[in-house]
Amino acid sequence: MKEKVRMAVIGASGYGCGHIRLLTMMDDVEVAAVCDLYEDRVETALKLCEDKYRGAVRVDGYTDYRRLLERRDIDGVIIATSWETHGYIAIAAMESGKYAAVECGGAASLDECWQIVRAYERTGNHCMFLENCCYGREEMTLLRMIKDGVFGELVHAEGAYQHDLREKVTFGSENRQYRYTNYMYRNAEFYPAHELGPIQKYLGINRGNRMLTLTSTASKARGLNEYIVRRKGADHPDAKRAVTQGDVVTTVIKCAHGETIVLTHDCTLPHPYSRRGRVQGTRGIWTEENKSIYIEGLSPTHDAWEPFSKYMDDPEYEHPLWTWYRGSGIDGGGMSYLVLRAFIESIRDRKAPPLDAYDGACLMAITPLSENSIAMGGAPQAIPDFTDGKWINREPSPKSRYNLDEIDLSLF
Numbered sequence: 123m124k125e126k127v128r129m130a131v132i133g134a135s136g137y138g139c140g141h142i143r144l145l146t147m148m149d150d151v152e153v154a155a156v157c158d159l160y161e162d163r164v165e166t167a168l169k170l171c172e173d174k175y176r177g178a179v180r181v182d183g184y185t186d187y188r189r190l191l192e193r194r195d196i197d198g199v200i201i202a203t204s205w206e207t208h209g210y211i212a213i214a215a216m217e218s219g220k221y222a223a224v225e226c227g228g229a230a231s232l233d234e235c236w237q238i239v240r241a242y243e244r245t246g247n248h249c250m251f252l253e254n255c256c257y258g259r260e261e262m263t264l265l266r267m268i269k270d271g272v273f274g275e276l277v278h279a280e281g282a283y284q285h286d287l288r289e290k291v292t293f294g295s296e297n298r299q300y301r302y303t304n305y306m307y308r309n310a311e312f313y314p315a316h317e318l319g320p321i322q323k324y325l326g327i328n329r330g331n332r333m334l335t336l337t338s339t340a341s342k343a344r345g346l347n348e349y350i351v352r353r354k355g356a357d358h359p360d361a362k363r364a365v366t367q368g369d370v371v372t373t374v375i376k377c378a379h380g381e382t383i384v385l386t387h388d389c390t391l392p393h394p395y396s397r398r399g400r401v402q403g404t405r406g407i408w409t410e411e412n413k414s415i416y417i418e419g420l421s422p423t424h425d426a427w428e429p430f431s432k433y434m435d436d437p438e439y440e441h442p443l444w445t446w447y448r449g450s451g452i453d454g455g456g457m458s459y460l461v462l463r464a465f466i467e468s469i470r471d472r473k474a475p476p477l478d479a480y481d482g483a484c485l486m487a488i489t490p491l492s493e494n495s496i497a498m499g500g501a502p503q504a505i506p507d508f509t510d511g512k513w514i515n516r517e518p519s520p521k522s523r524y525n526l527d528e529i530d531l532s533l534f
């Protein structure tokens with residue numbers, strides 16, 4: 123077992139710097155290198171490390187990720203860059219002998235997803251998809267309840283990314299942020315992972331189950347243009363451009379065992395943040411919208427909702443990782459800390475991470491598949507089996523407190 127895990131972070135804007143802050147809190151981790159296309163962002167990231175390490179660890183800055191990847195003393199790389207750069211940087215990281223972790227975001231093409239899978243299979247270096255919402259307290263309580271059979275057999279799940287990003291997208295060019303161009307050129311379910319990541323684990327996707335097909339439909343695009351006119355003026359060139367991304371994109375997925383999943387992408391209309399989750403099984407239902415649950419035979423009143431918080435606070439249902447985290451005194455923002463620890467411990471123990479290359483490829487593939495479906499009037503798209511049939515008999519990922527396929531109470 124390694125004493126210190128040596129890490130690099132590529133992409134040093136808001137989220138990359140968030141990772142650097144968390145990594146520099148961890149005693150068994152050293153941030154050895156940071157990288158961004160912009161020198162001022164490299165400087166900011168180096169300063170963050172310096173404030174923490176006070177010269178005790180040498181940290182190097184790069185503007186070219188290829189130079190960083192030539193280093194032999196780095197074990198793992200976190201890629202917090204723009205969506206369209208995740209794939210090729212992750213592949214180069216695995217090829218250079220390092221474990222890679224990619225931030226959330228959809229792929230640009232299906233081929234990109236296949237290349238990630240093949241790079242992992244060729245090199246044996248893992249690629250983790252950093253879906254932090256899989257480690258949310260609510261999601262982990264649900265995971266435990268589902269794996270314990272409280273919901274009976276699962277039939278249907280829903281989730282959404284409802285996040286008013288109009289300001290971020292509108293001022294994307296000014297703020298050197300990648301989203302603007304995507305909204306102006308593409309029409310797709312851009313960001314399925316926050317809701318679909320946990321659902322994949324509830325349904326055992328890639329381990330006894332798989333997603334077979336999807337259809338996507340986009341509404342008209344009005345919200346962003348209206349906002350741009352309001353904020354930049356009707357004569358601004360951005361106000362005269364046609365927005366391609368529909369305001370509400372609805373995707374329906376069908377799984378091998380008959381379950382259905384509905385995803386909603388809704389980022390250009392006014393809406394308080396919500397992942398609008400719903401899980402339905404033969405014994406009961408959970409819904410995020412009113413934070414409620416109803417389990418037949420367990421809920422106190424027949425046919426009446428009860429608060430889900432009751433279960434989150436009950437040690438019989440709360441996931442033991444969260445019981446541990448809440449008692450640990452760690453100030454790491456919960457799920458963001460836990461997903462990073464899952465990656466660090468998989469590097470340390472040279473084991474597969476809980477969200478591996480196959481899980482990541484499935485999540486990233488939803489974006490180009492939805493794009494094709496929308497372009498073809500909602501035509502069904504086959505979701506590739508990135509495991510090449512291994513999903514039928516795949517074992518759960520290696521034993522760990524961060525495992526999302528099964529919960530081993532003896533590890534806590």
Ligand SMILES: NC(=O)c1ccc[n+]([C@@H]2O[C@H](COP(=O)([O-])OP(=O)(O)OC[C@H]3O[C@@H](n4cnc5c(N)ncnc54)[C@H](O)[C@@H]3O)[C@@H](O)[C@H]2O)c1
Nearest residue numbers: 133135136137138158159202203204207225226227299300
């Ligand atoms: N998990 C979450 O909850 C969460 C939250 C926010 C953002 N994110 C994800 O994190 C990633 C970064 O988000 P952000 O808001 O910081 O984006 P951002 O656009 O502000 O930053 C991306 C940075 O990557 C850099 N970059 C792009 N290509 C590069 C390359 N080839 N080499 C080096 N650097 C490169 C850019 O210069 C930029 O500074 C995105 O994938 C986003 O979806 C995840």
